[in-house]
Amino acid sequence: MVVTGGTCVTPSGTVEVDLGVRDGRVVALGSLAGDAHASRFDARGLLILPGIIDSQVHLREPGLEHKETISSGTAAALLGGVTTVLDMPNTIPPTTTPEALADKVARVSGRSWTDIAFFVGATPGNASTLGALERLPGCAGVKLFMGSSTGSLLVHEEAALAEAMSHGTRRMAVHAEDEARLRARRHLAETSAGDVRAHPVWRDEQTARLATDRCLRLARRFGRRVHILHVTTAEELDALAEHRDLATIEVTPQHLTLAAPDCYERLGTLAQMNPPIRDARHREALWSAIRSGLVDVVGSDHAPHSLEEKRRPYPQSPSGMPGVQTLLPLMLTHVHEGRLSLSRLVDLTAAGPARVYGMARKGRIAAGMDADLTLVDPKRRVRLTNAMMRTACGWSPFDGFETVGFPVAAFLRGRLAMCDGELVGEPSGHLVMFEENLPATSLVM
Numbered sequence: 422m423v424v425t426g427g428t429c430v431t432p433s434g435t436v437e438v439d440l441g442v443r444d445g446r447v448v449a450l451g452s453l454a455g456d457a458h459a460s461r462f463d464a465r466g467l468l469i470l471p472g473i474i475d476s477q478v479h480l481r482e483p484g485l486e487h488k489e490t491i492s493s494g495t496a497a498a499l500l501g502g503v504t505t506v507l508d509m510p511n512t513i514p515p516t517t518t519p520e521a522l523a524d525k526v527a528r529v530s531g532r533s534w535t536d537i538a539f540f541v542g543a544t545p546g547n548a549s550t551l552g553a554l555e556r557l558p559g560c561a562g563v564k565l566f567m568g569s570s571t572g573s574l575l576v577h578e579e580a581a582l583a584e585a586m587s588h589g590t591r592r593m594a595v596h597a598e599d600e601a602r603l604r605a606r607r608h609l610a611e612t613s614a615g616d617v618r619a620h621p622v623w624r625d626e627q628t629a630r631l632a633t634d635r636c637l638r639l640a641r642r643f644g645r646r647v648h649i650l651h652v653t654t655a656e657e658l659d660a661l662a663e664h665r666d667l668a669t670i671e672v673t674p675q676h677l678t679l680a681a682p683d684c685y686e687r688l689g690t691l692a693q694m695n696p697p698i699r700d701a702r703h704r705e706a707l708w709s710a711i712r713s714g715l716v717d718v719v720g721s722d723h724a725p726h727s728l729e730e731k732r733r734p735y736p737q738s739p740s741g742m743p744g745v746q747t748l749l750p751l752m753l754t755h756v757h758e759g760r761l762s763l764s765r766l767v768d769l770t771a772a773g774p775a776r777v778y779g780m781a782r783k784g785r786i787a788a789g790m791d792a793d794l795t796l797v798d799p800k801r802r803v804r805l806t807n808a809m810m811r812t813a814c815g816w817s818p819f820d821g822f823e824t825v826g827f828p829v830a831a832f833l834r835g836r837l838a839m840c841d842g843e844l845v846g847e848p849s850g851h852l853v854m855f856e857e858n859l860p861a862t863s864l865v866m
C-alpha cells in the first residue's frame with residue numbers, strides 16, 4: 422500500500438513524501454507514485470503524523486463499564502486520531518495481580534480499536550511481585566498513586582514507597598499528591614458548601630510539590646526511573662529540571678488549556694480533577710516547559726465519569742474528565758495559535774511516550790516501524806460537541822470549543838481504521854510490545 426501526496430512529519434523533518442507500507446510496517450519513504458502494484462491512499466492536502474499515543478487513559482473495564490469500556494474508550498480514541506492507548510489500573514478489581522492483568526489482556530482481541538497495554542498498580546502488599554508483573558506481555562509498567570484519587574490504589578507510607586521503588590526496573594508512572602496533606606486539609610472541601618472552587622485550595626500547590634519532591638528523593642535513592650504524571654505547578658517543574666537523568670514529565674491538554682477560577686465558574690464539577698486545574702500562572706509555566714523541552718509527554722488522563730455522578734454536590738462529585746478524543750484536536754489548535762510547533766506536538770504525543778515507556782516500533786514514521794499513521798486536515802475547523810463524543814460518559818469539558826486542525830483518517834499497523842469520522846472495519850487492536858517484555862521468539866533472529 423502507498424500513501425501518496427501527504428506531508429509527513431518524520432524524524433528528518435516535515436517533508437512531502439510518499440509512504441510505502443507492507444505487512445503493517447513502513448517500508449519506504451520517497452517518491453513511490455510510480456509503483457503500479459500497490460493500492461493507494463490519496464493524502465494530498467493532509468499532514469501525516471505518526472499514530473498518536475495517549476499514554477494516560479482510564480478505560481474503567483472491568484467493574485465500571487457504565488463510565489467506559491475498552492470498546493467505547495478506544496473507539497473514542499481512534500475518532501480523535503489516537504492509535505495507541507495505555508490503560509490505568511484503578512478499575513474494579515484494580516490491576517494489581519497477574520490474574521487481573523491477564524483478565525484485561527484477554528479482553529483486547531476483537532474489542533480494542535487501538536493498540537493497547539495496561540499499567541499494573543502498586544499496593545502496600547504487592548511490592549515483591551512488581552518486578553515480575555511489569556515484564557508480563559501487555560504490561561506498560563507500574564503506576565503508583567502517592568495520594569488518594571479515584572479508586573482504592575494508594576501507597577503513601579515511607580517504607581511501602583521504598584519497597585515499591587526498589588522492586589522492578591521499568592520507568593514507574595507516579596501520581597504525585599501528598600496523602601498526609603490531603604487528609605489534613607480535607608475539611609476545606611467538606612466545608613465548602615458544595616463550591617468546587619475549593620478543589621485547588623484543598624489539593625493545593627504544596628500538596629503536589631511535597632509528593633514530587635519525595636518521589637524524586639526516593640527515585641534517587643534507588644536509582645529508579647520515574648515518570649511524573651499530570652504535573653501542574655511551576656515549582657514542581659523547577660525541581661524536576663534538576664533530575665532529568667531519572668525523571669520524565671507529563672502534562673495534560675486540560676492543564677494547558679483551562680485555568681482557575683474561570684473553569685470552575687463555567688464548568689462546575691466537570692472541571693474537577695486530580696491534581697486540579699490551577700491558575701494562569703501555572704498554566705503559563707507549563708507552556709514555558711513545553712517550549713524549553715522540559716516536558717516529555719502530553720497525555721489526556723482520560724478519566725470518564727457519568728454526568729449523573731459529576732452532578733453530585735462537591736466534594737461527593739468524582740474527580741476526572743474525559744479527554745482521549747479531544748487531545749489531538751486541542752493540541753492542533755494550540756499549534757495553529759502558535760503555542761508550539763507541529764514537530765514538538767509529535768514529539769510530545771508520539772515519540773515522547775514511545776521513548777519514555779520503551780515501546781517497540783511505535784512513535785515515529787520510519788522504515789521498519791509500525792505503520793500507525795494519523796492523517797490531519799490542518800485547515801479543518803470543528804466545534805467540539807458532546808454529541809460527537811464516543812466515550813460512554815457522553816460529555817466533554819470542551820463542548821462548544823472551536824478547534825482548528827482535525828484528524829480525518831487513521832491507519833493502525835497499515836490498515837485504514839478510521840476515515841472521515843467513521844470507524845472502519847472491526848476492532849483490530851493488538852497488545853503493545855515494549856523493550857522489556859518482547860516475546861522470546863522476537864529476540865531470536
Ligand code: DOR
Pocket residue numbers: 479511570571596693694695696724725740741742
Ligand atoms: O482526576 C482524576 N481522575 N485523577 C486521577 O488520578 C484518577 C482519575 C480517575 O480515575 O477518575
